[in-house]
Amino acid sequence: MTPFVLRLKLLTGWIGRARPFRLVVRLITAATASGLAVAGIGWQPASLAICTGALTWFALTAARDLGSGRRD
Amino acid sequence: MTSRATRLLRVIAAALIALALAPVTLVAAISVTAAWRNGWPPARLYRAAAWCLPMLAVWLAATAVSRHSLGPAVAAPHLAWVDLRRHRYLAGATLLAPPAVPAGLLAGGWAWSLRLASMAALAGGRSPAAAARFDQRQWRHQVRAAQARIAAPGTVPVLTATGDFVAGAVIRTVGHPARPLAQLPASRLRAHQLVIGGTGTGKSTLLLRLWAAFIQSGLQRQAAGIAGPPLVVILDCKGGADARRIAERAGGILRASGARNVAVWPDETVLSLWALPARQLVSTLVDLIEHGSGGAAYYTDVMEAVVALAIEAPAGPPASTADFLARLDIGWLMLAYSAGDYDEQLALVRSAARQVPDIALRFRTLFRRLGPGLDGPGSFADADAWYCILEGTSEIAVAEAQARALVDLLASYVAGAPAGSSDPRQVLLAVDEFSAVSRRLPIWQLYERARSLGLAVQVSAQSWHGLAVRQDDRYRLAATAEGGIWLMRTPHPDPVVALAGHRASTDSSRQLVGWLRWRRHGTSRLLQIPVANPDLIRGLDVGQCAYIYRGGVSFIQVKQLVAGPAALPRSTARSAGSAARPAPDDRAAGPDVDPASPDAQLLRGQPQAPLGDISALLDQAFGPAPRRAL
Numbered sequence: 001m002t003p004f005v006l007r008l009k010l011l012t013g014w015i016g017r018a019r020p021f022r023l024v025v026r027l028i029t030a031a032t033a034s035g036l037a038v039a040g041i042g043w044q045p046a047s048l049a050i051c052t053g054a055l056t057w058f059a060l061t062a063a064r065d066l067g068s069g070r071r072d
Numbered sequence: 073m074t075s076r077a078t079r080l081l082r083v084i085a086a087a088l089i090a091l092a093l094a095p096v097t098l099v100a101a102i103s104v105t106a107a108w109r110n111g112w113p114p115a116r117l118y119r120a121a122a123w124c125l126p127m128l129a130v131w132l133a134a135t136a137v138s139r140h141s142l143g144p145a146v147a148a149p150h151l152a153w154v155d156l157r158r159h160r161y162l163a164g165a166t167l168l169a170p171p172a173v174p175a176g177l178l179a180g181g182w183a184w185s186l187r188l189a190s191m192a193a194l195a196g197g198r199s200p201a202a203a204a205r206f207d208q209r210q211w212r213h214q215v216r217a218a219q220a221r222i223a224a225p226g227t228v229p230v231l232t233a234t235g236d237f238v239a240g241a242v243i244r245t246v247g248h249p250a251r252p253l254a255q256l257p258a259s260r261l262r263a264h265q266l267v268i269g270g271t272g273t274g275k276s277t278l279l280l281r282l283w284a285a286f287i288q289s290g291l292q293r294q295a296a297g298i299a300g301p302p303l304v305v306i307l308d309c310k311g312g313a314d315a316r317r318i319a320e321r322a323g324g325i326l327r328a329s330g331a332r333n334v335a336v337w338p339d340e341t342v343l344s345l346w347a348l349p350a351r352q353l354v355s356t357l358v359d360l361i362e363h364g365s366g367g368a369a370y371y372t373d374v375m376e377a378v379v380a381l382a383i384e385a386p387a388g389p390p391a392s393t394a395d396f397l398a399r400l401d402i403g404w405l406m407l408a409y410s411a412g413d414y415d416e417q418l419a420l421v422r423s424a425a426r427q428v429p430d431i432a433l434r435f436r437t438l439f440r441r442l443g444p445g446l447d448g449p450g451s452f453a454d455a456d457a458w459y460c461i462l463e464g465t466s467e468i469a470v471a472e473a474q475a476r477a478l479v480d481l482l483a484s485y486v487a488g489a490p491a492g493s494s495d496p497r498q499v500l501l502a503v504d505e506f507s508a509v510s511r512r513l514p515i516w517q518l519y520e521r522a523r524s525l526g527l528a529v530q531v532s533a534q535s536w537h538g539l540a541v542r543q544d545d546r547y548r549l550a551a552t553a554e555g556g557i558w559l560m561r562t563p564h565p566d567p568v569v570a571l572a573g574h575r576a577s578t579d580s581s582r583q584l585v586g587w588l589r590w591r592r593h594g595t596s597r598l599l600q601i602p603v604a605n606p607d608l609i610r611g612l613d614v615g616q617c618a619y620i621y622r623g624g625v626s627f628i629q630v631k632q633l634v635a636g637p638a639a640l641p642r643s644t645a646r647s648a649g650s651a652a653r654p655a656p657d658d659r660a661a662g663p664d665v666d667p668a669s670p671d672a673q674l675l676r677g678q679p680q681a682p683l684g685d686i687s688a689l690l691d692q693a694f695g696p697a698p699r700r701a702l
Contacts, residue, residue, distance in 0.1 A: 019224045022224075036162060036166070037166045037169070040160075040162035040163040040165070040166040041163045041166050041167065045130075045131050045132075045134035045135040045138060045144075045145070045170075046131060046166050046167045046169065046170055047166055048130055048131070048134045049127045049128070049130045049131030049134065049169075049170040050127070050166060050169055052126050052127045052130040053124060053126070053127035053169075053170070053173065056123055056124075056126050056127065057123075060123060064221070064224065064227050065224060066226075
């Protein structure tokens with residue numbers, strides 16, 4: 001098994017152990033915000049910035065729904 | 073212009089600014105509402121504003137690259153206004169969001185900090201009771217947020233990647249950093265700690281987490297070559313069925329944390345009191361018997377002399393209870409000291425001849441009540457964790473004697489580590505329900521000695537008064553708890569709260585001139601209030617605690633540990649004739665035994681690989697086996 005596949009399995013394991021539903025909701029929220037921004041003004045600096053903001057928010061908050069490899 | 077008109081002008085100006093910066097005002101209002109709803113500190117909003125910097129940077133960079141100027145960025149509010157007038161709300165909002173969101177978060181953080189400060193100074197709110205109600209409501213919000221933070225499995229590991237201990241989610245802090253999770257350096261686990269909490273407050277849950285963290289942290293240090301293997305010795309001084317249930321739970325958790333074997337004393341394994349050095353054995357045996365002072369001190373001296381004669385006999389110290397009791401006989405003592413130059417000892421035996429049968433009777437009674445738990449071949453070296461159950465509820469005197477013996481055995485074991493040993497064991501002695509044995513176990517003496525031995529002592533009791541019989545001893549225990557004090561719900565937290573110290577607070581008074589109308593005049597004064605609010609501690613819910621350390625307090629929602637499947641088989645049952653020892657680990661197997669070898673596997677009690685077929689060799693040596701008729 002390649003390291004990439006191993007990491008993917010680890011990630012899916014974390015998602016499965018934690019709160020996958022909330023994670024999906026976060027993902028949909030971030031995607032919706034980005035989509036609305038692009039739909040509103042097209043690919044302009046402001047819409048790019050909103051995509052960046054949504055991505056940052058998702059990366060920061062998804063960690064608590066992923067859990068960790070350690071037991072608690 | 074009157075002051076009233078000035079105030080009115082200020083209000084109008086503020087409203088106009090808020091209207092002009094409507095997007096920023098909207099974001100600020102949302103962020104303040106979120107902070108109020110979740111009990112966040114203002115720093116949380118400031119951090120969120122800081123995390124908007126990537127968005128801001130991308131906006132400015134993209135503008136500069138695409139338009140070769142930052143002018144369009146400055147003109148964004150105007151462009152957004154044009155879009156809004158043309159009813160293109162989505163486009164207007166998109167253009168405004170990159171600057172408005174961080175600015176709104178900053179404004180919200182500032183407004184929220186003003187609100188908190190005015191409420192803390194009792195100067196805010198419309199009604200006289202507003203400040204008190206605000207604090208109670210914020211506490212409820214903070215508790216709810218903390219419970220939500222630890223709800224997801226796997227989000228609160230016992231140790232972080234940097235090795236810090238995580239107790240749970242922070243509800244509120246005073247004088248400590250306000251983090252989402254309550255992280256403490258692992259070094260605190262290796263220092264003396266105090267845990268106080270009544271029945272049903274979640275004390276056992278917290279203790280299990282602390283013990284698991286000690287094992288995990290100890291194993292990490294061992295792997296790094298900093299210290300020897302960890303050892304946790306738990307004295308459950310309450311006893312009964314409840315203690316056995318907790319022992320079962322603790323065993324599972326400690327094994328899952330990395331302890332290779334967990335011994336439950338005296339149910340599954342035994343220790344040997346007779347392994348103590350002769351001089352220490354005399355002192356321990358005398359202390360096991362309750363004796364008085366004043367006139368009774370004479371009998372104590374006689375007893376000590378007789379016990380010393382029995383232990384320090386030329387034949388060597390006794391190897392078992394039966395051996396010791398056999399020596400408490402005038403005939404045996406006379407015979408033991410008859411050969412050689414022991415005139416002084418013989419004189420002592422003769423002068424104590426009348427008391428020897430009484431002393432023998434007392435010790436016979438003591439050992440009958442103590443049971444066989446201290447008469448076996450075991451040692452603390454045999455396991456990584458020991459759960460010792462003392463029947464402190466049903467038989468206080470027995471539990472006191474057992475606790476005394478076990479603590480002396482442990483101190484002797486720790487002190488007996490080879491001199492100059494580079495990796496001494498990391499030892500934690502946890503005395504749960506200390507009140508049951510506090511009368512005759514002066515544990516604060518061990519506190520003093522433990523520092524030099526590298527032994528951490530963790531004492532837990534149901535109340536402040538259960539810590540020790542005398543007030544001086546209670547304060548001594550609390551004052552030397554360098555690893556901090558964990559306070560669960562307790563009706564009398566005041567002495568511990570006083571140890572946490574005080575902080576300055578502003579107390580403002582206002583003049584009420586009508587229903588919910590205040591004059592703009594009042595006074596403020598500085599007050600010293602307790603760092604840890606005793607009323608909050610009295611009202612803590614199950615699983616909540618106040619961690620007091622260095623003049624600060626963190627209120628924590630403790631995360632419950634869940635025991636995983638046992639990593640190693642439990643200790644074997646007691647075999648006939650001799651007390652069973654816990655499954656020896658690799659160290660016990662000896663340095664010459666390969667841990668992977670069948671011998672080591674046999675010692676560990678693990679199933680071995682099937683042996684190879686050697687029938688051909690046997691046939692060659694002894695001839696073919698006779699065929700059985702079917």
